[in-house]
Amino acid sequence: MHVHRFEKLWIxxxxxxxxxxxxxxxxxxxxxxxxxxxxxxxxxxxxxTVLSEGPFAQPGVRKxxxxxxxxxxxxxxxxxxxxxxxxxxxxxxxxxxxxxTSPDVMHGFEVPGSGLNATVIPGQIATFSTRFPEAKxxxxxxxxxxxxxxxxxxxxxxxxxxxEFDESNLISQ
Amino acid sequence: MTFVNHYPKAARIVKANLIVAFVALSIGGFFGLIQAxxxxxxxxxxxxxxxxxxxxxxxxxxxxxxxxxxxxxxLYQWGVTRTLEREPESSTFSWSWFVMMLVGTTMTATAILGGLVPGSGLSAAVLYxxxxxxxAHPLFYIGAALLIVGSWLAGADWFxxxxxxxxxxxDARIPLQTYMVIFTWLMWYLCSLGVALEVVVxxxxxxxxxxxxxxxxxxxxxxxxxxxxxxxxWLLPAYFVWYSILPKLSGGRLFSDPLARIVFIFFLLLSTPxxxxxQYADPGISLVYKMWALIMTLVILLPSLMTAFxxxxxxxxxxxxxxxxxxFAWMGAxxxxxxxxxxxxxxxxxxxxxxxxxxxxxxxxxDMLVHNTAWIPxxxxxxxxxxxxxxxxxxxxxxxxxxxxxxLKFKNLALAQPYTWFIGMxxxxxALHRQGLAGVPRRVSEPQYAGIDYEVPxxxxxxxxxxVAIGGIILFVALIFFxxxxxxxxxxxxxxxxxxxxxxxxxSGPEHSPKILDNLKLWMGVAVALVLIAYTLPLAEMxxxxxxxxxxxxxxx
Numbered sequence: 001m002h003v004h005r006f007e008k009l010w011i012x013x014x015x016x017x018x019x020x021x022x023x024x025x026x027x028x029x030x031x032x033x034x035x036x037x038x039x040x041x042x043x044x045x046x047x048x049t050v051l052s053e054g055p056f057a058q059p060g061v062r063k064x065x066x067x068x069x070x071x072x073x074x075x076x077x078x079x080x081x082x083x084x085x086x087x088x089x090x091x092x093x094x095x096x097x098x099x100x101t102s103p104d105v106m107h108g109f110e111v112p113g114s115g116l117n118a119t120v121i122p123g124q125i126a127t128f129s130t131r132f133p134e135a136k137x138x139x140x141x142x143x144x145x146x147x148x149x150x151x152x153x154x155x156x157x158x159x160x161x162x163x164e165f166d167e168s169n170l171i172s173q
Numbered sequence: 174m175t176f177v178n179h180y181p182k183a184a185r186i187v188k189a190n191l192i193v194a195f196v197a198l199s200i201g202g203f204f205g206l207i208q209a210x211x212x213x214x215x216x217x218x219x220x221x222x223x224x225x226x227x228x229x230x231x232x233x234x235x236x237x238x239x240x241x242x243x244x245x246x247x248l249y250q251w252g253v254t255r256t257l258e259r260e261p262e263s264s265t266f267s268w269s270w271f272v273m274m275l276v277g278t279t280m281t282a283t284a285i286l287g288g289l290v291p292g293s294g295l296s297a298a299v300l301y302x303x304x305x306x307x308x309a310h311p312l313f314y315i316g317a318a319l320l321i322v323g324s325w326l327a328g329a330d331w332f333x334x335x336x337x338x339x340x341x342x343x344d345a346r347i348p349l350q351t352y353m354v355i356f357t358w359l360m361w362y363l364c365s366l367g368v369a370l371e372v373v374v375x376x377x378x379x380x381x382x383x384x385x386x387x388x389x390x391x392x393x394x395x396x397x398x399x400x401x402x403x404x405x406x407w408l409l410p411a412y413f414v415w416y417s418i419l420p421k422l423s424g425g426r427l428f429s430d431p432l433a434r435i436v437f438i439f440f441l442l443l444s445t446p447x448x449x450x451x452q453y454a455d456p457g458i459s460l461v462y463k464m465w466a467l468i469m470t471l472v473i474l475l476p477s478l479m480t481a482f483x484x485x486x487x488x489x490x491x492x493x494x495x496x497x498x499x500x501f502a503w504m505g506a507x508x509x510x511x512x513x514x515x516x517x518x519x520x521x522x523x524x525x526x527x528x529x530x531x532x533x534x535x536x537x538x539x540d541m542l543v544h545n546t547a548w549i550p551x552x553x554x555x556x557x558x559x560x561x562x563x564x565x566x567x568x569x570x571x572x573x574x575x576x577x578x579x580x581l582k583f584k585n586l587a588l589a590q591p592y593t594w595f596i597g598m599x600x601x602x603x604a605l606h607r608q609g610l611a612g613v614p615r616r617v618s619e620p621q622y623a624g625i626d627y628e629v630p631x632x633x634x635x636x637x638x639x640x641v642a643i644g645g646i647i648l649f650v651a652l653i654f655f656x657x658x659x660x661x662x663x664x665x666x667x668x669x670x671x672x673x674x675x676x677x678x679x680x681s682g683p684e685h686s687p688k689i690l691d692n693l694k695l696w697m698g699v700a701v702a703l704v705l706i707a708y709t710l711p712l713a714e715m716x717x718x719x720x721x722x723x724x725x726x727x728x729x730x
Contacts (some may be wrong), residue, residue, distance in 0.1 A: 001431050001686050007482055018471045023196045023661055036453050038460040040606040047725040049202040066313025105306050105728045108545055113628050117541040119455045122389050123723030126456035139625030143545040143614035148223045151619040
């Protein structure tokens, strides 16, 4: 089969471009630690009982260690708990791991300006970690259509300097 | 003497399919206008911010599923009939798949539009992805299933014609257009099986109340098993036009028939096993499979980049035949005054831009910046909303005289239409992309949130909103131009004398390619194997804890 030499060159350049893209993503993933949600424990939860049993019965911030907090957050029609009725307060420059699920329909979790982005699926637990670089107030938006008041589903994260982080509101283990 | 004279039975079927496609296009396009004005808060008088989601569902279903499917079945019926030179084997069979698709569409559309009629008892504001546990009226799912099964029968009809042709021509190479039809439909059978299983096994029993709860992740995964390949189902018919007709419209011939075949093989193999790239932000899908999707998705760039090369070389060849010369000056010799050419060429340019924004979406962790933001509709309005839709509209200008025996009416309007569309889409799409970078979500009636200020990388939010609104209005005007031309030709076109319907053979024909390219069983076998590798384990894990478990309660929409 005859392939024109310009076309051979073009195909070669295309393959290089593809390799470069894959390389950039893998570099970000490994060296820059830009991860995405995946299967953390393989555990599922029962949407019918998640509000009354297990860690999501008491949503909120817990302390793992001095330099690591975790947030159990519910996304439900049409609130983030915590986050919507009062802001979720977190320390800056500290590792924070989110665990999210939903007792009703799918929701989205987007924090503009932070790169945080996850789908919240009933029955599954979305787990992802971040480190907020500075004290600042962020918005939370539900970006997965969840019903008639979807456009009203929002929340707030208040990131404070580590020294000002009040631990009295933490959920005890 | 043209298509309608040689193949009157096929011409009637093609026309019926196109008419349904254009009715869906006009309603869906009007809904698009409503959304562009509503989202940007320019005008919110058409519907409430809740009714917006009924309109959004209608826009997605009528355009992405109905307009595309009917146009494609019409276009492909034309391609198979003319290249195999046979009328359909049984008119009854052909009309039965058409009627089945039409009945399905009517049921689904009734369920959606019912949501805008208070007291109708119908509603289906579940968007075109219909993620459970959002629940639509059963009519919605039953109609969708009929549409899909009808399209399977359409394919069966063409395979029937192909087998008859093959019996008469045992050693001939498959003509290129029929080859493309066959490969598109092999891919379609493979991928639409996922959504058919989702709808028939899970959602219909659940929407009828036979089972109460549903596991949201399993149907979502089955949807995306179908949901990425479906974009190639929209795109390959545009490639069909770009490869087989556009070179001729440019004044030349296709550069390479063998490379066109290889490109279609690539799409059969790679379209389906990459659906996870729509689930990069999902829990419950392992990183191993997300990585697999990343690599496969970027590899599928290759056939599109090859297409760019072949199509542009064919156009250059055409331009030089028309007297063009120079490194770039030849472009001026292209027929920029002919609507069918202009529409296809502008659609191709927009597709290149859409391809680049798609590379961002494909890039796993970079996608987290834009996942589910306005960037995504910005992207796919370039691909399906222009590469596909504008190509379909443009090639209609060339096909209508062949199908009706009438001259195209309002030629100046037809010429203005693709340029108008291009301008409208440039405004709307660039602004949607930039809003997405700022974090503005997609699929929301009021993306303005109290207390949340988007950090806009460049430009201002108000400027982008105006570009979306004005772009939407211009696109709607272009749609009206199109409908006037098509309607005028159908009802008031004067009889055509010399219909231009000849497609010259490729510069490098099928005789220059190995016969293995035409081995349907081999390529389908490899495609199935790749799908099994990609989906067996994750689906098994989701199914093993119970088909409907962990179960969520239905949320009727």
